[in-house]
Amino acid sequence: MTDAAAATTQESETAGASVKRVQGGGAGGVMPVVIGVIVIAVIFQSLNGHFLSTGNLVNLLVQASVFMLIGMGEVFVLLLGEIDLSLGYVAGIGGVVVTELVQVRTGWPWYAAIAAALVVTAAIGFLQGTLITRLRLPSFVVTLAGLLGWQGVMIILLGTGGTIPIPDATINAIANGTMSPLAGWVLAVVIVGAYAYLTFRSDGRRRASGLAAPRLSTTLLKVVGVAVAAALVTLLTNVNRGVGVYTLRGMPYVLPLVFAVLVLWSVVLTRTRFGRYVYAIGGNAEAARRAGISLPWVRTVAFSLAGVTAGVGGIVYASRLRSISTSFDGGTIVLYVVATAVIGGTSLFGGRGHPLHAVLGGVVIAAIVNGMALLGFSAAIQLIATAVVLLASIMVDVIIRQRGSTARA
């Protein structure tokens, strides 16, 4: 029949989409979440005129960074088709370790304290991952035990004091310090320039090897999109958001930190063998095993990376509050974090997801949390609203799954 003709027309249609999939590393299909953010912004802004104020938006991004970071850790585990319910309190442990080590009586320098916290959180992830893979225990149960156990450990570490302030200026600056406006612009230009360079170079290489490359207009559109996003964030953070005579402007350090983690984990997941195996195991563990992949090793490393990423999130959390206390609610945080990844487009069933999903979903969750607090909703209403958002995002996930994995690609 006309198979060949159909094939060629199909080729030209799918080439762009498929190339985007390769280079976006499966990050495609982010439009629903962008629309969601706009809808939420419109609703909250109409209810409270302060929601879209510069000060609140920057505050919202800093708030969101905790969810984004722990969420990027959760993506590793969700991609495998597993879940980690302990990440909230693993983050808490990270925050506590840093806080305790930079106290005057312990006197560790800030970098050593951060390194120690990350080693501890990675070790927790490794321990839980080992129990899950070597003893074949369900991740749900092991990490539920983690949720309880690490909360207990956190309370012991905090002692009877309740709240421990952080005396270290560098640690506190992670979430509260800002770059100078000029530095913010320089960073934005460097990032957009690097992105444009890498994208055009990769397209050129594909053309040189005779492979289908995206149209120039598509590539230009992507670069312009990234440039606009970078410019918007920089403009927003460079506006004076201080109150009265007090001036506050510039990009909070935590935003480039989140971006760096996003780039790092995107490269690990989409450009390395390990990352490819994470996707393969989530898609079909038996096929992955038959391909000679060591399932226990990949799974354990993924749980360890989830732990260390949560640790970064915990340090940012402590930095934002300039302290850590027993009121740290890792149980609620981990549910927000799962919702963060799922809202962004990562599947709970494994095999589909990307760290970018956690970043975008983090904006949604933080907008809801921030907006409800702004409107003075009671804790009860906030809990119910979060539950509705979590359920809605999982329903979207299931519907996409039923329509086949191409629906979002």
Next chain:
Amino acid sequence: MSDEQARQPARDAAAEPLLRLEGVVKSFGAVHALRGVDLTAPAGQVTALVGDNGAGKSVTVKVVAGTYLPDKGQLHWEGRPVRLRSPRDSSALGIEVVYQDLALCDNLDVVQNMFLGREVTKRGLLVEDAMESAAMSTLADLRVTTVQSVRLPVAAMSGGQRQSVAVAKAVMWNSKLVILDEPTAALGVAQTHQVLELVRRLAERGLGVIIISHNLTDVFAVADRIAVMRLGRVVSEGPTTATDVQTVVEQMTTGVAA
């Protein structure tokens, strides 16, 4: 059909076959799955392995794949005796098994599936372009024209396309013997035809092929040789032209030709 003794000298006289099983026995506790299997798979030919459920086809394949170590008997690869202790051993020799529907990750695209576990990397990073070119040329060599884009996740593909990709994946790695376990079981008429064409092309390229199938129409359409198994033994083995569907069915059910 000829009996064992009559064929034995002929086999030794000819050039050694790619794979030869000799008296392979495998038991699982009290269950005697294989009771002395003799089987040959020459290069450049399609050997069909047929038999009723429980005849021992799958266990035979797993012995060749290195999944099971036989209790007794010997495997000969290109005339040399070999012991396959793991799937790694068998794939090192060039034996690839395509399992029905277990071979592919739905969420990965064609290139990612074909290179799964054997990715090309440079300084720790995947080299996608080289892998894509190699996958495309393998598909072109095998004249697999139904796969429209190698960057489409296989979940978006038909059963025939998926099976073609699974077969192409198996032949990509300098394999010499490809074993297909029920490759057409879940396929429609046109797609079955596509896959059988592909199987013929593998043999034309000089590969040895063992195909397991319940569908005797497919077997007679594609195979050069037929081996019939019953109760853990090969009861008959010979060229397709020397037998017919009726005879094979009788051998499968009673062990002897009427």
